[in-house]
Amino acid sequence: MNRRIRAIAACLSWLAIAPLPSRVWAGPVDGIPAVRLWWYPNLGEWTRSAGSVPGQVQFASPPIDPPFGWNEAIVSWNAPTNVVLEVEAWPEGSPHGYALGRWSADTNAAPRSSVPGQQDAWGKVETDTLVANQPARMLRIRVRARKVDGQEVDPGALRIGVSLVGATNAPVPPAAVPAARGRHLDVPLHSQADYPEGVQSWCSPASIAMLLGWWRSRGLGGIPDVDVRAVAHGVNDPAWPGTGNWPFNTAFAGQQPGLSACVARFAGLGDIEAWIAAGRPVAASVSYAQLKGAPIPLPGDGHLVVVTGFTATGDVWVNDPGVNRERGTRVVPRDAFDRAWKHSRRTVYLVWPSREGKPARGDGRW
Numbered sequence: 001m002n003r004r005i006r007a008i009a010a011c012l013s014w015l016a017i018a019p020l021p022s023r024v025w026a027g028p029v030d031g032i033p034a035v036r037l038w039w040y041p042n043l044g045e046w047t048r049s050a051g052s053v054p055g056q057v058q059f060a061s062p063p064i065d066p067p068f069g070w071n072e073a074i075v076s077w078n079a080p081t082n083v084v085l086e087v088e089a090w091p092e093g094s095p096h097g098y099a100l101g102r103w104s105a106d107t108n109a110a111p112r113s114s115v116p117g118q119q120d121a122w123g124k125v126e127t128d129t130l131v132a133n134q135p136a137r138m139l140r141i142r143v144r145a146r147k148v149d150g151q152e153v154d155p156g157a158l159r160i161g162v163s164l165v166g167a168t169n170a171p172v173p174p175a176a177v178p179a180a181r182g183r184h185l186d187v188p189l190h191s192q193a194d195y196p197e198g199v200q201s202w203c204s205p206a207s208i209a210m211l212l213g214w215w216r217s218r219g220l221g222g223i224p225d226v227d228v229r230a231v232a233h234g235v236n237d238p239a240w241p242g243t244g245n246w247p248f249n250t251a252f253a254g255q256q257p258g259l260s261a262c263v264a265r266f267a268g269l270g271d272i273e274a275w276i277a278a279g280r281p282v283a284a285s286v287s288y289a290q291l292k293g294a295p296i297p298l299p300g301d302g303h304l305v306v307v308t309g310f311t312a313t314g315d316v317w318v319n320d321p322g323v324n325r326e327r328g329t330r331v332v333p334r335d336a337f338d339r340a341w342k343h344s345r346r347t348v349y350l351v352w353p354s355r356e357g358k359p360a361r362g363d364g365r366w
Helices: 203-217 228-235 246-254 269-277 334-342
Strands: 035-040 047-050 057-060 070-078 083-091 098-103 123-126 129-136 139-147 159-166 259-265 282-287 302-310 316-319 329-332 347-353
Touching: 035 259, 070 083, 070 098, 070 139, 070 246, 070 259, 083 129, 098 123, 098 246, 139 159, 159 259, 203 228, 203 246, 203 259, 203 282, 203 302, 203 347, 228 246, 246 259, 246 347, 269 282, 269 302, 269 334, 282 334, 316 334, 329 334
Parallel strands: none
Antiparallel strands: 035 159, 047 057, 057 139, 070 129, 070 159, 083 098, 083 139, 123 129, 259 347, 282 302, 282 347, 302 316, 316 329
16 A cells, blocks of 8 residues: 655635644653544534535534644544545644545545645644644544435434554553464455456455455344455545545445444554454554565555464464465564554554444553
8 A cells, every 4th residue: 555645735624613722742641552542433422513515514522632742643434325524633733624534435426535735834634644743632523524315414323533643652562462362363365466456556445345354254234245346446535546545444344334443553462462352353554565574664565454363472364465365364473563564653444343342441542
Protein backbone atom coordinates (compact mmCIF):
# COMPACT_ATOMS: atom_id res chain seq x y z
CA MET A 1 0.00 0.00 0.00
CA ASN A 2 1.76 3.13 -1.22
CA ARG A 3 0.60 5.99 1.03
CA ARG A 4 1.10 9.03 -1.22
CA ILE A 5 -0.19 12.55 -0.69
CA ARG A 6 -1.44 14.50 -3.69
CA ALA A 7 -1.40 18.25 -3.08
CA ILE A 8 -4.41 19.77 -4.82
CA ALA A 9 -6.64 22.57 -3.54
CA ALA A 10 -9.72 21.88 -1.43
CA CYS A 11 -12.26 24.09 0.29
CA LEU A 12 -13.54 23.65 3.85
CA SER A 13 -16.23 25.17 6.02
CA TRP A 14 -14.69 26.36 9.29
CA LEU A 15 -17.54 27.72 11.42
CA ALA A 16 -20.07 25.66 13.48
CA ILE A 17 -17.65 24.55 16.26
CA ALA A 18 -15.76 27.05 18.38
CA PRO A 19 -12.01 26.37 18.79
CA LEU A 20 -11.01 24.58 21.96
CA PRO A 21 -8.75 26.46 24.38
CA SER A 22 -5.02 25.78 24.09
CA ARG A 23 -3.21 24.00 26.92
CA VAL A 24 0.45 23.46 27.64
CA TRP A 25 1.57 19.88 26.95
CA ALA A 26 2.95 18.35 30.11
CA GLY A 27 4.44 15.25 28.51
CA PRO A 28 3.30 11.60 28.73
CA VAL A 29 1.85 10.32 31.98
CA ASP A 30 4.16 7.80 33.65
CA GLY A 31 3.12 4.23 33.03
CA ILE A 32 0.43 4.99 30.43
CA PRO A 33 1.23 3.91 26.86
CA ALA A 34 0.87 6.87 24.52
CA VAL A 35 -1.83 5.28 22.37
CA ARG A 36 -5.55 5.34 23.01
CA LEU A 37 -8.76 4.51 21.14
CA TRP A 38 -12.07 6.18 21.89
CA TRP A 39 -15.02 4.19 20.54
CA TYR A 40 -18.53 5.63 20.32
CA PRO A 41 -21.04 2.82 19.50
CA ASN A 42 -23.71 5.45 18.82
CA LEU A 43 -23.87 9.24 18.64
CA GLY A 44 -26.92 9.67 20.86
CA GLU A 45 -24.95 11.62 23.47
CA TRP A 46 -23.26 13.93 20.98
CA THR A 47 -24.52 17.51 20.49
CA ARG A 48 -26.97 17.55 17.61
CA SER A 49 -27.84 20.43 15.27
CA ALA A 50 -29.06 21.05 11.75
CA GLY A 51 -26.56 20.61 8.96
CA SER A 52 -25.78 22.93 6.09
CA VAL A 53 -28.11 21.29 3.54
CA PRO A 54 -31.71 20.04 3.85
CA GLY A 55 -31.96 16.68 5.60
CA GLN A 56 -28.42 16.84 6.96
CA VAL A 57 -27.76 16.49 10.70
CA GLN A 58 -24.57 17.57 12.45
CA PHE A 59 -23.19 15.70 15.47
CA ALA A 60 -20.42 17.21 17.61
CA SER A 61 -18.50 15.04 20.08
CA PRO A 62 -17.67 16.02 23.64
CA PRO A 63 -14.03 17.07 24.11
CA ILE A 64 -11.62 14.14 23.85
CA ASP A 65 -8.85 14.70 26.38
CA PRO A 66 -6.13 12.02 26.43
CA PRO A 67 -3.64 11.68 29.28
CA PHE A 68 -0.75 12.41 26.90
CA GLY A 69 0.26 14.81 24.15
CA TRP A 70 -0.63 13.41 20.75
CA ASN A 71 0.62 14.23 17.28
CA GLU A 72 -1.42 11.94 15.04
CA ALA A 73 -5.17 11.32 15.00
CA ILE A 74 -7.15 8.88 12.86
CA VAL A 75 -10.96 8.96 12.87
CA SER A 76 -12.98 5.95 11.71
CA TRP A 77 -16.72 5.69 11.10
CA ASN A 78 -19.40 3.06 10.52
CA ALA A 79 -22.71 3.95 8.90
CA PRO A 80 -25.51 2.24 6.99
CA THR A 81 -25.03 2.11 3.24
CA ASN A 82 -27.75 4.73 2.67
CA VAL A 83 -26.03 7.40 4.82
CA VAL A 84 -23.58 9.98 3.47
CA LEU A 85 -21.00 11.36 5.94
CA GLU A 86 -18.57 14.25 6.20
CA VAL A 87 -16.07 13.89 9.06
CA GLU A 88 -13.91 16.64 10.57
CA ALA A 89 -11.49 16.91 13.51
CA TRP A 90 -11.30 20.13 15.53
CA PRO A 91 -8.11 20.12 17.64
CA GLU A 92 -7.06 22.53 20.35
CA GLY A 93 -5.01 25.48 19.22
CA SER A 94 -6.36 25.51 15.67
CA PRO A 95 -8.95 28.10 14.57
CA HIS A 96 -10.63 25.64 12.25
CA GLY A 97 -11.33 22.00 11.59
CA TYR A 98 -9.68 19.52 9.27
CA ALA A 99 -11.71 17.37 6.86
CA LEU A 100 -10.86 13.69 7.28
CA GLY A 101 -13.18 12.22 4.71
CA ARG A 102 -16.34 12.41 2.66
CA TRP A 103 -17.92 8.99 2.74
CA SER A 104 -20.60 7.38 0.63
CA ALA A 105 -21.02 3.66 0.06
CA ASP A 106 -22.78 4.48 -3.23
CA THR A 107 -20.75 6.93 -5.29
CA ASN A 108 -23.71 7.41 -7.63
CA ALA A 109 -25.57 9.00 -4.72
CA ALA A 110 -22.68 11.14 -3.42
CA PRO A 111 -18.92 11.32 -3.92
CA ARG A 112 -16.46 9.43 -1.74
CA SER A 113 -13.10 11.11 -1.22
CA SER A 114 -10.38 12.23 1.13
CA VAL A 115 -9.68 15.98 1.07
CA PRO A 116 -6.18 16.94 -0.12
CA GLY A 117 -4.45 20.27 0.24
CA GLN A 118 -4.82 20.81 3.99
CA GLN A 119 -1.64 22.14 5.56
CA ASP A 120 -1.02 25.17 7.76
CA ALA A 121 0.95 26.35 10.78
CA TRP A 122 -0.88 23.97 13.12
CA GLY A 123 -0.47 20.79 11.10
CA LYS A 124 -1.65 18.87 8.05
CA VAL A 125 -3.82 16.03 6.84
CA GLU A 126 -2.01 13.12 5.20
CA THR A 127 -4.93 11.49 3.37
CA ASP A 128 -6.59 9.95 6.44
CA THR A 129 -4.32 11.05 9.29
CA LEU A 130 -4.29 14.42 11.08
CA VAL A 131 -0.68 15.28 11.93
CA ALA A 132 0.10 18.00 14.49
CA ASN A 133 3.30 20.02 14.27
CA GLN A 134 3.45 20.23 18.08
CA PRO A 135 2.04 17.87 20.73
CA ALA A 136 -1.69 18.54 21.19
CA ARG A 137 -4.22 17.55 23.82
CA MET A 138 -7.96 18.01 23.41
CA LEU A 139 -9.93 17.67 20.21
CA ARG A 140 -13.50 17.22 19.12
CA ILE A 141 -15.01 15.44 16.14
CA ARG A 142 -17.79 16.77 13.94
CA VAL A 143 -19.87 14.46 11.74
CA ARG A 144 -22.41 15.71 9.22
CA ALA A 145 -24.77 12.96 8.09
CA ARG A 146 -27.73 12.66 5.73
CA LYS A 147 -29.71 9.82 4.24
CA VAL A 148 -29.77 9.60 0.47
CA ASP A 149 -33.58 9.28 0.56
CA GLY A 150 -33.97 12.44 2.67
CA GLN A 151 -35.28 10.62 5.74
CA GLU A 152 -34.09 11.39 9.27
CA VAL A 153 -30.70 10.03 10.34
CA ASP A 154 -30.71 7.73 13.37
CA PRO A 155 -27.75 8.58 15.66
CA GLY A 156 -27.90 5.04 17.01
CA ALA A 157 -26.89 3.73 13.58
CA LEU A 158 -23.63 5.72 13.48
CA ARG A 159 -20.38 4.65 15.15
CA ILE A 160 -17.14 6.61 15.47
CA GLY A 161 -13.62 5.63 16.52
CA VAL A 162 -10.87 8.11 17.39
CA SER A 163 -7.32 6.78 17.60
CA LEU A 164 -4.56 9.00 19.02
CA VAL A 165 -0.86 8.26 19.17
CA GLY A 166 1.51 10.19 21.39
CA ALA A 167 4.34 12.47 20.43
CA THR A 168 6.70 10.15 22.31
CA ASN A 169 8.14 7.15 20.46
CA ALA A 170 8.59 5.17 23.67
CA PRO A 171 5.23 3.89 24.89
CA VAL A 172 5.21 1.32 27.64
CA PRO A 173 4.99 -2.05 25.84
CA PRO A 174 1.92 -4.12 26.67
CA ALA A 175 2.35 -7.37 28.50
CA ALA A 176 2.39 -10.61 26.53
CA VAL A 177 -0.84 -12.65 26.55
CA PRO A 178 -0.04 -16.34 27.14
CA ALA A 179 -3.47 -17.46 25.85
CA ALA A 180 -2.49 -16.30 22.36
CA ARG A 181 0.66 -18.43 22.21
CA GLY A 182 0.16 -21.54 20.13
CA ARG A 183 -3.17 -20.29 18.75
CA HIS A 184 -3.66 -20.05 14.98
CA LEU A 185 -7.01 -18.87 13.55
CA ASP A 186 -8.08 -20.43 10.25
CA VAL A 187 -8.75 -17.14 8.46
CA PRO A 188 -9.71 -17.55 4.78
CA LEU A 189 -6.81 -16.47 2.59
CA HIS A 190 -7.15 -13.95 -0.23
CA SER A 191 -4.39 -12.84 -2.59
CA GLN A 192 -4.17 -9.62 -4.56
CA ALA A 193 -2.17 -11.64 -7.09
CA ASP A 194 -5.48 -13.17 -8.22
CA TYR A 195 -6.53 -9.77 -9.63
CA PRO A 196 -4.37 -8.37 -12.45
CA GLU A 197 -5.69 -4.85 -11.91
CA GLY A 198 -4.83 -4.96 -8.22
CA VAL A 199 -1.73 -7.13 -8.06
CA GLN A 200 0.45 -4.21 -6.97
CA SER A 201 -1.98 -2.33 -4.74
CA TRP A 202 -4.91 -4.29 -3.33
CA CYS A 203 -3.34 -5.50 -0.07
CA SER A 204 -5.79 -3.45 1.99
CA PRO A 205 -9.00 -4.67 0.28
CA ALA A 206 -7.63 -8.22 0.37
CA SER A 207 -7.04 -7.93 4.11
CA ILE A 208 -10.57 -6.61 4.67
CA ALA A 209 -11.95 -9.49 2.59
CA MET A 210 -10.07 -11.92 4.85
CA LEU A 211 -11.43 -10.36 8.04
CA LEU A 212 -14.98 -10.41 6.66
CA GLY A 213 -14.49 -14.00 5.56
CA TRP A 214 -13.43 -14.95 9.08
CA TRP A 215 -16.57 -13.53 10.66
CA ARG A 216 -18.75 -15.03 7.96
CA SER A 217 -17.15 -18.44 8.68
CA ARG A 218 -17.99 -17.96 12.36
CA GLY A 219 -21.69 -17.92 11.57
CA LEU A 220 -22.30 -14.19 11.96
CA GLY A 221 -25.48 -13.87 9.92
CA GLY A 222 -25.93 -11.50 7.01
CA ILE A 223 -22.30 -10.92 6.05
CA PRO A 224 -22.05 -11.29 2.28
CA ASP A 225 -19.38 -13.36 0.58
CA VAL A 226 -17.48 -10.42 -0.92
CA ASP A 227 -14.39 -10.84 -3.05
CA VAL A 228 -11.39 -8.55 -3.13
CA ARG A 229 -12.58 -6.74 -6.25
CA ALA A 230 -15.86 -5.77 -4.56
CA VAL A 231 -14.00 -4.42 -1.53
CA ALA A 232 -11.60 -2.47 -3.76
CA HIS A 233 -14.53 -0.87 -5.57
CA GLY A 234 -16.19 -0.05 -2.25
CA VAL A 235 -13.16 1.66 -0.67
CA ASN A 236 -11.58 3.44 -3.63
CA ASP A 237 -10.47 6.99 -2.87
CA PRO A 238 -10.02 9.00 -6.09
CA ALA A 239 -8.17 11.80 -4.30
CA TRP A 240 -5.47 9.53 -2.91
CA PRO A 241 -5.73 7.81 -5.45
CA GLY A 242 -6.34 4.14 -4.78
CA THR A 243 -7.66 1.65 -2.25
CA GLY A 244 -5.32 2.29 0.68
CA ASN A 245 -7.31 4.87 2.66
CA TRP A 246 -7.38 3.27 6.11
CA PRO A 247 -10.77 4.51 7.44
CA PHE A 248 -12.44 3.87 4.08
CA ASN A 249 -11.46 0.21 4.42
CA THR A 250 -12.80 -0.13 7.95
CA ALA A 251 -15.95 1.80 6.97
CA PHE A 252 -16.62 -0.88 4.35
CA ALA A 253 -16.21 -3.61 6.98
CA GLY A 254 -18.31 -1.73 9.52
CA GLN A 255 -21.26 -1.35 7.16
CA GLN A 256 -21.69 -5.14 7.04
CA PRO A 257 -24.52 -6.55 9.18
CA GLY A 258 -23.54 -7.21 12.79
CA LEU A 259 -20.00 -5.85 12.54
CA SER A 260 -18.11 -2.86 13.89
CA ALA A 261 -14.70 -1.80 12.61
CA CYS A 262 -12.10 0.91 13.07
CA VAL A 263 -8.47 1.89 12.60
CA ALA A 264 -6.31 1.94 15.74
CA ARG A 265 -2.72 2.29 16.84
CA PHE A 266 -1.44 -0.35 19.25
CA ALA A 267 1.38 -0.14 21.79
CA GLY A 268 2.98 -3.47 20.89
CA LEU A 269 2.45 -7.12 20.00
CA GLY A 270 0.84 -7.84 23.36
CA ASP A 271 -2.16 -5.85 22.13
CA ILE A 272 -2.51 -8.05 19.04
CA GLU A 273 -2.11 -11.09 21.26
CA ALA A 274 -5.11 -9.94 23.31
CA TRP A 275 -7.24 -9.91 20.15
CA ILE A 276 -5.96 -13.29 18.96
CA ALA A 277 -6.64 -14.78 22.40
CA ALA A 278 -10.23 -13.56 22.02
CA GLY A 279 -10.51 -15.25 18.61
CA ARG A 280 -10.25 -12.05 16.61
CA PRO A 281 -7.73 -11.63 13.79
CA VAL A 282 -6.45 -8.15 12.97
CA ALA A 283 -4.90 -6.56 9.89
CA ALA A 284 -1.59 -4.78 10.44
CA SER A 285 0.12 -2.12 8.33
CA VAL A 286 3.81 -2.92 7.86
CA SER A 287 6.86 -2.08 5.84
CA TYR A 288 6.89 -4.90 3.32
CA ALA A 289 10.65 -4.67 2.85
CA GLN A 290 11.28 -5.05 6.57
CA LEU A 291 8.73 -7.85 6.85
CA LYS A 292 10.86 -9.71 4.32
CA GLY A 293 14.06 -9.03 6.23
CA ALA A 294 15.36 -5.68 4.98
CA PRO A 295 17.06 -3.56 7.67
CA ILE A 296 15.17 -0.37 6.79
CA PRO A 297 11.91 0.51 5.01
CA LEU A 298 11.91 1.33 1.33
CA PRO A 299 10.01 4.31 -0.13
CA GLY A 300 6.36 3.47 -0.72
CA ASP A 301 6.56 -0.08 0.64
CA GLY A 302 3.58 0.11 3.01
CA HIS A 303 1.64 -3.17 3.04
CA LEU A 304 -1.24 -4.85 4.90
CA VAL A 305 -1.18 -8.40 6.27
CA VAL A 306 -3.64 -10.23 8.50
CA VAL A 307 -2.29 -11.55 11.79
CA THR A 308 -3.91 -14.93 12.40
CA GLY A 309 -2.03 -16.21 15.45
CA PHE A 310 1.21 -16.79 17.32
CA THR A 311 3.50 -19.75 17.68
CA ALA A 312 4.28 -21.21 21.09
CA THR A 313 7.41 -19.04 21.20
CA GLY A 314 5.61 -15.84 20.16
CA ASP A 315 6.44 -15.62 16.46
CA VAL A 316 3.66 -14.27 14.27
CA TRP A 317 1.38 -16.16 11.90
CA VAL A 318 0.27 -13.97 8.97
CA ASN A 319 -1.88 -14.24 5.90
CA ASP A 320 0.04 -12.17 3.34
CA PRO A 321 -2.09 -11.04 0.37
CA GLY A 322 0.99 -9.85 -1.54
CA VAL A 323 2.08 -13.31 -2.74
CA ASN A 324 0.48 -16.30 -4.43
CA ARG A 325 -1.90 -18.32 -2.29
CA GLU A 326 0.48 -21.24 -1.84
CA ARG A 327 2.94 -18.91 -0.08
CA GLY A 328 0.42 -16.63 1.63
CA THR A 329 0.29 -18.24 5.08
CA ARG A 330 3.57 -18.19 6.95
CA VAL A 331 5.34 -17.40 10.21
CA VAL A 332 7.31 -14.15 10.65
CA PRO A 333 9.87 -13.89 13.48
CA ARG A 334 8.48 -11.75 16.27
CA ASP A 335 11.20 -9.10 16.24
CA ALA A 336 11.11 -8.79 12.45
CA PHE A 337 7.35 -8.34 12.48
CA ASP A 338 7.49 -5.67 15.15
CA ARG A 339 10.19 -3.72 13.29
CA ALA A 340 8.12 -3.78 10.11
CA TRP A 341 4.94 -2.81 11.99
CA LYS A 342 6.58 0.17 13.71
CA HIS A 343 6.89 1.75 10.25
CA SER A 344 3.14 2.61 10.45
CA ARG A 345 3.28 3.49 14.17
CA ARG A 346 1.68 0.08 14.73
CA THR A 347 -1.52 0.68 12.79
CA VAL A 348 -4.20 -2.03 12.74
CA TYR A 349 -7.66 -2.67 11.32
CA LEU A 350 -10.00 -4.00 14.00
CA VAL A 351 -13.23 -5.81 13.08
CA TRP A 352 -15.51 -7.39 15.68
CA PRO A 353 -19.14 -8.41 16.29
CA SER A 354 -21.04 -5.34 17.46
CA ARG A 355 -23.11 -7.29 19.97
CA GLU A 356 -20.00 -8.64 21.72
CA GLY A 357 -17.86 -5.51 21.88
CA LYS A 358 -14.09 -5.34 21.84
CA PRO A 359 -11.91 -7.62 23.99
CA ALA A 360 -11.46 -6.31 27.52
CA ARG A 361 -8.22 -4.56 28.34
CA GLY A 362 -7.51 -3.50 31.90
CA ASP A 363 -5.57 -0.35 31.05
CA GLY A 364 -8.31 1.05 28.79
CA ARG A 365 -6.25 1.54 25.63
CA TRP A 366 -9.28 0.54 23.55
